[in-house]
Amino acid sequence: MGQFxxxxxxxxxxxxxxxxxxxxxxxxxxxxxxxxxxxxxxxxAKAQEANQQALELTKQFYSAFQQAVSNIHSVANEFERMDNALQNNFSQLSFNKDPFN
Structure with missing residues (x-):
């Protein structure tokens, strides 16, 4: 049997x-x-304004990037939990028995 x-x-x-x-x-x-x-x-003055806009854009990117990192952790944890649950369920099944007997 394959491994989850x-x-x-x-x-x-x-x-x-x-x-x-x-x-x-x-x-x-x-x-x-x-x-x-x-x-x-x-x-x-225009350079200062451009610098400020770049800074704000970078801060917004940072926030979105942090959310992506958090989502990766969350999804990985959920997949790990589901893999373990499925592995436990399948290991409890007996594939040698005829289910119609």
Missing amino acids: QSNFQTAGQIATQMETAANTIQSATSRSITKSERTTLSVN
Whole structure:
């Protein structure tokens, strides 16, 4: 009889790698952006606005990425639970008996 396996360990490794990447993203978004106050050029103001938009977009990406990591953990746990339950159910069945006797 085949073995039920969701490969929980592989899912955990992938989620851990994603968490490491997410931590790097979060670290980058927590750094302050040094704004130049010495110049009044409109280019400087537009650059500051673009930097702020990029920062906000990165924060939104980080949040969605963290949710994906959480979902991977949750789904992996559920698959592992179901695999174990199915394995237990099938191991209790006797395939040698005729069900019509």
